[in-house]
Amino acid sequence: MEFTLKTFIFYGFALMTIASALAVVTVRNIVHAAFALMVTLFGVAGLYVFLQADFLAATQVIVYVGGILVLILFGVMMTSGRLEMRIHIERGQLLLGGGISLALLMLLLTVIANTPIWKNLTDDGTQLAPTTERIGQLILNEKFLLPFEVVSVLLLVALIGAALISRKEVRD
Amino acid sequence: MALQYYLILSALLFTIGVIGVLVRRNAIIIFMCIELMLNAANLAFVAISRNLGTAEGQLFVFFVMAVAAAEVAIGLAIIVSVFKHRETINVDEVNSLKG
Amino acid sequence: MEINLLEQIVIPIIKILFIAHLLIIGVMAMIWSERRVSGWMQDRLGPNRVGPQGLLQPIADGIKFLFKEDLIPNHVDKPLYVLAPAMLLVPAMITIAVVPFGSSITIPGLENPILLQIADINIGILFILAITSLGVYGVVIGAWASNNKYSLLGGLRSSAQMISYELTLGLAIIGVLMLSSSLSLRTIAVEQGAYPWKWNFLIHFPAFLAFTTAMFAETNRLPFDLAEAEQELVAGYHTEYSSMKFAIFFMAEYMNMIVGSAVVVTLFLGGWHFFGLENVGGEGSILAGLISFAIFFIKTGIFLFVFIWVRWTLPRFRYDQLMNFGWKFLLPVTLTSIVVTGTLWVVVKENKQLWIGIGNVVAAFIVVAIVAGMLAMDNNSKSAVQSTPAAAPLRGLDAVE
Numbered sequence: 121m122e123f124t125l126k127t128f129i130f131y132g133f134a135l136m137t138i139a140s141a142l143a144v145v146t147v148r149n150i151v152h153a154a155f156a157l158m159v160t161l162f163g164v165a166g167l168y169v170f171l172q173a174d175f176l177a178a179t180q181v182i183v184y185v186g187g188i189l190v191l192i193l194f195g196v197m198m199t200s201g202r203l204e205m206r207i208h209i210e211r212g213q214l215l216l217g218g219g220i221s222l223a224l225l226m227l228l229l230t231v232i233a234n235t236p237i238w239k240n241l242t243d244d245g246t247q248l249a250p251t252t253e254r255i256g257q258l259i260l261n262e263k264f265l266l267p268f269e270v271v272s273v274l275l276l277v278a279l280i281g282a283a284l285i286s287r288k289e290v291r292d
Numbered sequence: 293m294a295l296q297y298y299l300i301l302s303a304l305l306f307t308i309g310v311i312g313v314l315v316r317r318n319a320i321i322i323f324m325c326i327e328l329m330l331n332a333a334n335l336a337f338v339a340i341s342r343n344l345g346t347a348e349g350q351l352f353v354f355f356v357m358a359v360a361a362a363e364v365a366i367g368l369a370i371i372v373s374v375f376k377h378r379e380t381i382n383v384d385e386v387n388s389l390k391g
Numbered sequence: 392m393e394i395n396l397l398e399q400i401v402i403p404i405i406k407i408l409f410i411a412h413l414l415i416i417g418v419m420a421m422i423w424s425e426r427r428v429s430g431w432m433q434d435r436l437g438p439n440r441v442g443p444q445g446l447l448q449p450i451a452d453g454i455k456f457l458f459k460e461d462l463i464p465n466h467v468d469k470p471l472y473v474l475a476p477a478m479l480l481v482p483a484m485i486t487i488a489v490v491p492f493g494s495s496i497t498i499p500g501l502e503n504p505i506l507l508q509i510a511d512i513n514i515g516i517l518f519i520l521a522i523t524s525l526g527v528y529g530v531v532i533g534a535w536a537s538n539n540k541y542s543l544l545g546g547l548r549s550s551a552q553m554i555s556y557e558l559t560l561g562l563a564i565i566g567v568l569m570l571s572s573s574l575s576l577r578t579i580a581v582e583q584g585a586y587p588w589k590w591n592f593l594i595h596f597p598a599f600l601a602f603t604t605a606m607f608a609e610t611n612r613l614p615f616d617l618a619e620a621e622q623e624l625v626a627g628y629h630t631e632y633s634s635m636k637f638a639i640f641f642m643a644e645y646m647n648m649i650v651g652s653a654v655v656v657t658l659f660l661g662g663w664h665f666f667g668l669e670n671v672g673g674e675g676s677i678l679a680g681l682i683s684f685a686i687f688f689i690k691t692g693i694f695l696f697v698f699i700w701v702r703w704t705l706p707r708f709r710y711d712q713l714m715n716f717g718w719k720f721l722l723p724v725t726l727t728s729i730v731v732t733g734t735l736w737v738v739v740k741e742n743k744q745l746w747i748g749i750g751n752v753v754a755a756f757i758v759v760a761i762v763a764g765m766l767a768m769d770n771n772s773k774s775a776v777q778s779t780p781a782a783a784p785l786r787g788l789d790a791v792e
Contacts, residue, residue, distance in 0.1 A: 123792070127373050134301050141305055141328055145312040151535055155471065157324045160305075164331050171298070171342040173350050178517035180334075183357045186524025186557065188327065188364045190550055191529055195368040197318055197547055199375040210317075217314030228303035232296055250513045252574055254347040255354065262374060264351060271358045278362030285369040 130170060154193050161185050175252045210218030298339035306342035319371050319381040323364070330360050398501060406509050410487055414459050418645040421695060428699045447635035453775055456638040464537075464631055473535035476632070476639035479529025482522045483646035489515040490653045491577045493663045493684035507663075507680060508577060515576040516568065519654060520561055526647065527553045530611075530628050533640075537631035541571060545627025548710065549611060555717040556608035556615075562725040563602035566595045566732040566751070567658055570744075576654075580662025585669040592659040594748045597755035598728045599659045601721045606655060608717070610647040612698060614705040615713065652694035656687065660694075663687040727754045 135201035136159060143156035161184045259268045305328060312325030343350025348359045375381050415599050423438075423446060423506050430437025439445040463469065493507030512518060534546020568574060570591075571582040583590045592599040608615040629640045656662060663683035671682055708716065731754045739746045 130297070134297075137301065138304055138308070141308045143309055144321075144324055144328060145316065149468075150318060151468070151532075153324060154533065157327065160328065161331065164305075164335055167298070167301075168337060168338055168363040170337045172512050173338050173342070173353075174512075175337060175517065176350050176353055178382055178514050178521045179354065179357060181521035182517065182524055182561075183361060184327070184331075186521065186527070187554065188361060188552055190524075190527050190531070191364050191368055192320060192323060192327075192548070193535075195323075195371055197531075197535065197543065198372055199320065199381050211533055213317075214315050217311055220314060221311040224310055225303060225307040228306065229300065232299045232303065233512070251347050251350060252514060255351055258347055258351050259354075267355060271355050275358055275362050278365050282369040284372055285366070 126170075130167075133163050133166040133170065136160075137167070150196050151193070154189060154196060157192075158189055160183055161189065173251055175250070175255055295339055295343045299336055302332045302336040302339065304332075305329075305335065316380065317382050317384050319374075319383050319386075320368075323367055323371075325362065326363075330356055393454040396728065402505060402679045403509065403652045406507075406568045407488075408770075410492070410509060412482065412483060414487060414646055414649060415642075415647045417552070419453070421645045421648065422449045422452065422641075424695075428696065431702060432700075432703045453638070456635050461636070462789055463632045465735060467631060468536040470534050472631075473636075475476075475529050475533030475536060476636045476643070477529075478532060479526060479643040480639050480646070482525040482529075483650060486650045487521050487653065489518050489576055490650070490657055491580055491582075492653070492687050493680055496680035498677075506577070507684060511575060511577045513573070516564060516574045516579075519576075520557075522649075523560070524553075524557055526609070529640075529643065533632070534628035535559050537628070537733065539631050542628050542630050545630075549628065552611075552615065552713060552717075553610055555714060556721075559601050559605040559717060559721040559725055560609065562722070562729065563598040564594075564658060565600050565725075565729050567591050569729070569732055569736065570594065570747075574698040576657050580657050580664070583661045583664065585661070585664040585666045587661065587666070589744065590659065590661040594744050595659070595728060595732070595751055596748065597724050597751050599655075601725050601728075602659065603655060605701075605702065605722060606651045607698070608713075610644060610651055612644075612648065613702040614707050616644045616707060625666050648695060648698050649691070651692045652698070653687075655694055656690045661762075662710065679723075715766075719766065720759060723758045723762060727758050728762050730754075 140156040140159035140163065144153050144160065147153045147156060160181065165177045165180040165185075168174075168180060258264055309325045309328035309332060312328065313322050316322055316325065334356055336354045337349040337356075341347060371381055374386055378386060380386065413625070427437040427439075427445065437445065438448040442452045465658045488509040489512055491506070491508035491511065495504040495506045497504040530549045530553075531546045534549075537543075567579060571579045573579060573582075579591075587593070599691040629637055632640060638646040663686050668682055668686065671679060673679060728751050732751045735747045735750045736743060753758065
């Protein structure tokens with residue numbers, strides 16, 4: 121494989137994503153883990169840009185990094201005092217979990233290796249970006265309008281549910 | 293850059309997420325690992341969408357993100373209220389239905 | 392792919408350097424004018440000793456910060472503690488990359504006209520929203536890494552505040568996007584044209600107010616500076632920071648103000664356009680480019696003055712007031728604005744902008760009246776049951792407990 125600037129950047133993002141994902145799982149301090157997750161999410165956003173999904177890359181940063189992860193950090197700070205931040209991993213669980221995960225990885229890799237329909241992505245000349253208009257059209261056509269509305273209702277339900285669970289019980 | 297590279301990356305990311313869910317016992321870390329797995333799935337969606345030259349796959353990622361946001365809102369509300377009752381968020385210690 | 396060295400590398404680098412330095416000089420100018428304008432508003436002088444009119448005061452301050460001992464307390468989480476100021480400064484700086492600060496200049500011999508903008512990307516607004524949402528991390532991480540209760544309280548307050556007001560920030564611009572049908576800031580500015588009655592702040596007046604308010608909240612300025620309320624939290628999230636690290640927090644705040652003003656000017660106040668000056672020098676000439684830049688600069692400056700003005704006009708919100716205001720007033724107003732804009736766009740056949748402008752204001756009044764009425768009823772029924780009103784001010788702390 122020829123080594124161009126694009127492959128170099130791809131490997132950079134891939135390395136960043138995988139390394140920080142490993143850090144999320146292995147780091148003992150929970151805030152450090154959240155920070156590592158932020159790097160992972162950024163890496164994935166970078167890969168989206170690479171795959172010509174510019175709208176999704178921005179959405180990824182807005183929703184995941186700007187929303188979900190801040191909520192998680194908020195949860196961390198509300199549920200653990202400074203001293204309880206460190207947590208330990210049991211050896212038995214590590215072996216069992218690692219074994220199962222490795223088997224899963226092997227399975228996934230076998231599937232990928234045995235599905236030979238893929239073409240080379242860089243040189244085929246398909247232009248997807250800018251995708252904003254295309255996604256907008258898709259959401260509002262007859263195929264995806266219903267799922268879109270259902271998702272919005274789901275979000276509303278989640279909003280109300282979260283408010284209901286976390287509010288203080290009113291005693292009267 | 294062939295599609296396989298993205299899919300292998302996605303598989304690795306997913307596996308790391310699975311390891312985290314199976315091994316770690318802190319509810320919030322488990323949460324983060326679920327986000328890792330969702331991101332791995334999203335990456336595969338986008339890569340295949342690019343491969344097919346359509347934007348439908350990206351639309352699914354959009355939906356996944358919405359569901360992930362809903363999941364985090366509810367999940368954290370539950371975790372915080374569990375913490376208020378039990379003073380712990382270790383999933384092994386939260387094992388009885390009675391509050 | 393052939394790379395044109397001059398057009399694709401040299402000119403962008405010049406633009407980036409120019410804007411980055413302009414930002415830093417702008418921060419210094421803001422520090423000076425903040426203190427002088429504050430002095431003027433309070434009928435005192437303000438710093439006037441260093442240089443003419445005290446103009447060199449920011450430089451003296453900067454030198455002082457640089458030469459102070461850079462203290463890292465023992466109890467902090469060192470890597471995150473060091474990283475936090477940078478995590479606040481970097482988002483503040485890179486947002487400016489997509490903001491157009493003038494029209495374009497045609498230089499003979501070059502193929503394309505030079506846009507007075509670092510990068511005209513077609514998801515410009517999303518980029519800005521994405522990057523501003525990163526600003527929270529500097530505050531939260533800095534607060535947590537400081538390992539100090541006051542810092543943590545300040546950080547939690549500000550993260551809750553920023554998440555809440557980011558929603559308003561995002562929803563307020565949707566009406567603008569619907570009319571200009573583009574996410575690129577340059578297109579939005581061009582669509583508004585030169586005449587003030589066609590600018591978005593009249594068409595989307597409630598959204599404009601909501602966006603500006605949310606901008607104040609995002610920059611942690613008074614009346615929304617609960618994250619660093621001196622009387623309550625020492626200095627909030629930057630209590631444990633000293634020397635240049637503290638100065639970086641400060642610089643980031645001012646940069647956010649400048650970039651925020653530039654974004655407001657682009658989205659709602661017509662960008663670099665002004666009537667009477669749109670045809671001076673002819674399309675693409677250097678003179679026209681300079682005039683457009685000057686107009687943008689002046690508009691941003693006026694908006695920055697408003698920042699300082701508001702600071703000495705409004706007192707700080709209480710925490711529950713802040714949350715109520717964001718969720719119960721701004722959010723419904725922006726949501727209705729979207730619905731009204733969309734409906735009128737389809738229903739009205741001529742003079743669309745006029746009717747959308749009127750409809751938005753009327754709808755906003757109705758929404759505010761309804762919400763205020765509901766809150767008043769709620770309060771009445773509560774005070775009838777509860778005889779202890781002292782419990783009310785404490786409610787704001789619930790969110791951080």
